Each structure stands twice: as C-alpha cells, then as structure tokens.
Amino acid sequence: MKFIHLADAHLDSPFRGLSFLPYKTYEEIKNAAEKSFQRICDIALKQEVDLVLIAGDTFDSNKPSPKSQLFFANQIKRLTDAKIEVVMIFGNHDYMDLNSLFVNSSPYFHLLGNEQKIEKLSLKTKQGFEYNVVGFSYKNNHITENMVNNFPTKDSTYTIGMMHAGIKTTEQSQNIYAPFEMAELRNLNYDYFALGHIHVREILSQKPLIVYPGNIQGRHINELGAKGCYLGVVDEERKETKISFEKTAPILWQKLDLTLSKQVSKTELQNWLISELNKANTELTFFYVVINEAQYLSEAEVELITDSDFWNNLSQNLAYSSQVVDLRLKSNLQIKLGAKEQKAFSEAKLESTSKSNFVKLAQELIKKDQYLADLCQNDDFQQETVERALVILAQSMKGIDDETNEN
Template sequence: MKFIHFADAHLDSPFRGLSFLPSKTFKQIYQAADESLTKIIDLALDEQVDLVLIAGDTFDNNKPSPRSQLFFAREIKRLTDAKIQVVMIFGNHDHMNLDDLLVTPSPYFKLLGASEKVESASFETKNGFSYVVNGFSYLNNHIVDDKLTAFPAKGDSYTFGLMHAQEKTTQASQNVYAPFDVNEMKDLDYDYFALGHIHLRQSLSKDPWIVYPGNIQGRHINEMGPKGCYLGQIDEQTGQTAITFKETGPIVWQEISVELNSSVTKTDLQTKILGNLSDINQTTYFSVHLVGAQYLDGDERELVQDKDFWQSISANLNFNSQLVDVRFESNNRLELDPNDQTSFEKAKSEVFSQPNFMKISKDWLRKDPLAEKLVSDPRFQNEVKELAEVKLSSRLKGINDETEEN
C-alpha cells in the first residue's frame, strides 16, 4: 500500500511584507501553494497511491475565497476520479462546516470528525489490504482538550491517526491546539500518526511513526528549506512502513550570512552580497544577515535596507530568485577599552530587559493596535536589539577611531 501525507497548504495565504515585489513575481509566490498542491496530486497519480491524508489547514482561514475552494475541489476530483481514497480533517485555520466545502461528494472522499469528535473510518485497498483512519476536525480555532483520550484502541487492521495538533508545553496559555503528550501517543501504538499544524518537517517517533510533514510551501523567512509531502509505502505482509520526503514547493526560503571584518564601500558591499547569492538551482528567496554590521556607516545601512537596492541585487540572480530581507548583526569584534566594554555590556542588558522594552514601546502601542502582536514576538525584539547594538557599536567605533587618531 502507498499513501501520501501532507498538511498546512494554507491556500489563500496573504504573504505579507512582499508587496514591494514586481507584480509578476508577487503573483508567482501567491500561486506557489497552489502549484505545490498540484504537484502533490500529480505525485499521487504517478505513484498510483491508495490513500491521501490531509492533516488540516488546507485553507488559510475558515472563509476561503471561491477561487481557492474551486481550485481545491478540482484537485481532489482528480484523485477521486482515479479512485484514490482521500481522508481530510480541518485545522485551526480552516475550521469550517462540511457543508461549506465545495468538494464533489464521492465515496473516495471522507472528512473525519466534522463535529470535533474523534471518528473512525475503515477502508480497503484494491488489493484487499484493510486499514483504519481515526481523527477529528476543528469547529473552532482553539481546542484545549487532550483529544488522544478519545482515540480508540488499535485493532487488527493497519491504523492511521490523523490530527492537527501540537505537543503540550509547560505554558498553559499555549496549549490551545489539541495538546498531546508524545509518550501517550506512542502508547496507542498506531502504525502511523499523521500530524499537521507545525510547519517544520519532523518525525517525533519512528517506532511507531509520528510525523509532521511541515507545510507545502514556505510563506516567509522563518519557514526555510524544501517543502512538500511524505510518500509512504507499507509492506502489506509485515506492516512495516517506509516514508520518503518529496519536495513540491516551487519557492525555497534561505538565510545567508555575509560577514564584514572591516569597513567597505557601497560597491564592495553590493559585490560581496551578490557573491554569496550565486549558488542557486531553483527559485530562492533570500534573507541576508550582515554580520559585523557595526562597520557600516549610516548611509550604507540605509542603502541595504532600501527595497530598490534589493531589486537591483535580485535582477542579477537566476531562476527569478529574490533578495527580500536584510538584517543586521554585530559580531562583537569592536575593541573598546575594558571600562567602556563593561559599561557597554551593562547598558545593553539594562536597556533590553523585557520591562524596559515594553516601556519604550508604550507610545507606539497606543498609536497602533496591531503593534501589540509584533512587540511581543521574540524574533522582532531580537531584531530591534541587534539593530540598536549595531548602531551603538558603529557610533562607539567612530569615537574610538577619533581617539586613536589623536
């Protein structure tokens, strides 16, 4: 028996922060998830799989556009017309009613647990191999209950678990996506637990299999690397399962570090960045980290933060690849005398304490309600810290240079 497991297609995802891209390029990334899904369906047909498991968040919200609904329905019909069984659940993003899904009714399409209750469905392949899929769908965007307790015991048939969920954490406020304990999931002894929700591809267990396939297309720089689905093959005699990752995402996000050890001209800086972006074999969206950014003066920092500069770099890249993000990082090589270094480190720890950061952000939060989510994001806090440190280091370097000249 062969099967495909994918999750988190997030059709209709807005891809925020990329509106500066040329319209043709922006259209390319907007359609990237669609293209990835089509490749997954192509793979299922080419491999003549018996089953496709869809582990939630197919759509980016619970009221998807007619365009994405009709597109998804057409792709699923390609599978059901080929008599490939599709078993799907809704996740926290696309928590919908079954009646709102435009998929053509078919005995080869099954939405599990539409009432947010664990449901079991039994199937048989063309060769007579029996298997069961147990799972549930979201009706609301949060599920705080541990749903594993409602999953039935494994019977004689090969058994899949299908769940859109995350591991339990020590912070109760984060346990709102059907939180589960890995050991308890392993105790169910299902042959393969197909998970969704976490966009990082990973296997939590190999015996038995507990697998996140990741999302099918990275949407921003924090979703780096190849994206796609898993192709599974089951030995029908032994029940042993082997899985292989199949890349289908047309665009890859990649982070590149460019290290500066001394001051550079604008031309040299551009050449250095381009030199680090030359090894490309598919469409890639780059985030460049300028390590040692304290060596840049104000004009140079302004240049590399300008989106027109990014586009001038992108024009020289293959496969319509793009530079879409530049971040600054100090490599702490600035030499200060011991007293100044001690004061610098003390000031840094005080200024960037959590209470001070929130205090500094207070006025901004009053003016912009959307800023609250951004300010509480540790990644944003770290970016602000790095930029402030780079600017301060650069200024101290200038003072140092003047002192040495005198």
C-alpha cells in the same frame, strides 16, 4: 499500499511585507501554495497511491475565498476520479462544518471526525489490503483537551492516526491545539501517525512512525528550506512503513549568513553580495540575508543596503527570478570596559530592548499612526529594530574602542 501525507497548505494565506516585489513575482508567491498542492496531487496520480491524508489547515481561515474553494474542489476531484481515497481533517485555522466544505460528493472523499468527534474509518485498497484511519476535526479554533485519551485501541488491522495538534509544553497558554504527550501517542502503537500544525518537517518517532510533514510552501523567513509532502509505502505482509520526502514547493526560502572581515566601499559591498548570492542560488529562492560584523559598514552603507530598492537591484543579478526579500545586520563588536561600566551597559541594553520598554520608547510614534502601533507589537519587527540599533551603537562606540586601544 501507498499513501501521501500532507498538512498545512494554508490556501489563501496572505504574504505580508512583500509588496515591494515586482508584480509578477508577487503574483507567483501568492499562487505558490496552490501550485505546491497541485504538484502533490500530480505525484499521487503518477505514483497511483491508494490514499491521500490531509492533516488540517488546508485553508488559512474558516471562511476560505471562492477561488481557493474551487481550486481545492477541482484537485480533489482529480484524485477521487482516479479512485484514490482522500481522508481530510480540519485544523485550528480552517475549522468548519462539513456542510461548509465545497467538495463534490464522492465515495472516495471523507472528512474525518466532523464536530470534533473521534471517528474510525475502515477502508480497503483495490488489491484488498484492509486499513483503518482514526482522527478528528476541529470544531473551534482551540482545543485544550488531550484528545489522545479518546483514541480507540488498535487491533490487528493496519491503523493510521490523524491529528492536527502540538506536543504539550510547560507553557499553559500554548496548550490550546489538542496538546499531547509523546509517550501517550507511542502507547497507542498505531502503524503510522499523520500529524499537522507544526510547519517544520519532523519525524518524532520511528517506531511507531509519528510524523509532521511541515507546511507545503514556506510563507516567510521563518519557514526556511524545502517544503512538500511525505510518500509512504507499506509492506502489506510485515505491515511496515517506509516514507520519503517529496519536494513540491515552487519557492524556496533560504537564509544566507555572511560575515564582513574589513571595511569595504559601496561597490565592493554590492559585488560581494551578488557573488555570494549567486553561489547559493540554484532554483527560485527568496533570500533572507544576514550580514555579521556589520560594524565595518559606514552609516551611508547601512542606509543603502537596508533599502528595498537595493534588494531589488541585487535580485536583478540573480537567475531563476530569485529575490532578496530581507537583509539584516548584526554586530559582534566587543567594547573593552571596566567591570562596573560593562555591568551598567549590559543592564541598560537588557532594559531598553525588552518588549515592554520597546513599546514605551515608541509611544510618540504609536500615537501618530495606527499602522506603526500594530507594527511595534510585532516580535519580528522589534528584533530587527533592536539589531539595527545595536549596529549603529557599535559604529558609534568603535571610535571609543579605537582610542582605548591606542592608549
């Protein structure tokens, strides 16, 4: 028996903060999730799998666009026409009723656990191998209940569990996505547990196999690395499963960490960045560049390289239509201060960079523009602003440090 496990396609997901990209590139990333999903279906057909498991958040909302609904329906039809069983659950983003899902009726397509009820589905491969799939779909966008307690006990049949859920944490506010304990999931002793929700690919357990495939296409700088699905092969006699990762995402998000060791001119800086980017550029890649020891940069150089026009200029020197989509600066300058001064400096830094004080300091800007008000609540924007401020502070204090060393 062969199967594919995917999750978190997030069709229709917006790609915010990339409007500066060339139109053609922006259109490519808007369609990247669809291309990845289509490639997964291509693999399923080529490998002649028996089953495709779709573990939630296929759509980015519970009201998907007609475009994404039509695309999904056509891809599912490719699979069901080939008599491949497709078992799908809804997640916390695409919670819907079965009747809201636009898919051609087929005996090979199954929405599991409609109305948030745990359902057991008994199926059989063309060669006669019997297996069960157990799972549930979201009815609302939050589930605080531990659903594992209601999963049926496994019998001798090969059994796959499906769940769009997160491991229970000590932070109660985070336990709203069908929180589970690993020990409980292991105790079910299902042959394979197909999870969704976490966008990082991870095998939580080998025996039994408990797996997050991650999302099928990275959407921003926090979703780095290769994305795709898992292909599973079951030894039907031993009922043992081996899985392999299949890369399908057309766009790779990659972080490039660089470190300055001395002051350089603008031209030297640009040539250095182009050289380092080309070394890492082996396919269509969206680069998130971090320059450490940024205190070596002048104020004019900081202004230059943090401008998106400069990023576009770097990108024109890259193959595969790769792009620089973010460039951030970090400073590690250590100022030699007395113990009292160092304590005061650390306290001032901590106080001024806290979330509440960040918003307080930005009050005048917030009053003038609603977009800025929303932006100032964004953790990623706050972090970037703080890092930029620390670079500027390091530049200002470098002169003080030099004078201290001279004395």
